[in-house]
Amino acid sequence: MSEQEVRLDQPTDESRGRWGQWRARIAQRRTANLVYRIAVGVIGTLVLAAGIVAIPYPGPGWLIVFAGLGILASEFAWAHRVLSFVRERYDRFMEWFGRxxxxxxxxxxxxxxxxxxxxxxxxxxxxxxxxxxxxxxxxxxxxxx
Missing domain, CATH: 4.10.810 (Virus Scaffolding Protein; Chain A)
Structure with missing residues (x-):
C-alpha cells in the first residue's frame, strides 16, 4: 500500500480526536486494556440494569437503557448489535403506539x-x-x- 492510500478500516490520528488517541494508547497495553474493558462492562451493566428497573415508571427509563447499552457498545460488538436491535424495536413500538x-x-x-x-x-x-x-x-x- 502506498503512502497516499488510506485504509478505510483504520481511523487516522486526526479523525480519532483526543478520546480516540487516549483509548488507542490504553489498547496498546494489555493489562490497562483489560482493566478498562472490565470497568466499562461493569459501569455499562449497572446503568443498563438501572434503566431496565426504571422502564415501567414515568421518566427516563428507556433513555437510561440506551445509555447503558451505549456505554457497553463503546467496547463490545455484541452490545452494539443489541443497541441497534433494541433501538429499532423501540422506534417501531413508539410509532405503533402513537397511532x-x-x-x-x-x-x-x-x-x-x-x-x-x-x-x-x-x-x-x-x-x-x-x-x-x-x-x-x-x-x-x-x-x-
Missing amino acids: QGAIVKTLSLVLTFAVVVLTLWLLGTFGLIGGWLGFEQDWLGSPIF
Missing part, C-alpha cells in the same frame, strides 16, 4: 399507574409515609418487609 386510540393509551396509563403503586406498596413506601403522618394501617405495610 393507537384513546382506549389503548388510557389502558397503558392505568397499567403504568398500577405498576408504580404496586411497587411502592411492595417496597413499604405507603407504610413509611403513613407512619410519618400518624396513619398506621396494617394493609399499608409491605408484605415482603
Whole structure:
C-alpha cells in the first residue's frame, strides 16, 4: 500500500480526536486494556440494569437503557448489535403506539399507574409515609418487609 492510500478500516490520528488517541494508547497495553474493558462492562451493566428497573415508571427509563447499552457498545460488538436491535424495536413500538386510540393509551396509563403503586406498596413506601403522618394501617405495610 502506498503512502497516499488510506485504509478505510483504520481511523487516522486526526479523525480519532483526543478520546480516540487516549483509548488507542490504553489498547496498546494489555493489562490497562483489560482493566478498562472490565470497568466499562461493569459501569455499562449497572446503568443498563438501572434503566431496565426504571422502564415501567414515568421518566427516563428507556433513555437510561440506551445509555447503558451505549456505554457497553463503546467496547463490545455484541452490545452494539443489541443497541441497534433494541433501538429499532423501540422506534417501531413508539410509532405503533402513537397511532393507537384513546382506549389503548388510557389502558397503558392505568397499567403504568398500577405498576408504580404496586411497587411502592411492595417496597413499604405507603407504610413509611403513613407512619410519618400518624396513619398506621396494617394493609399499608409491605408484605415482603
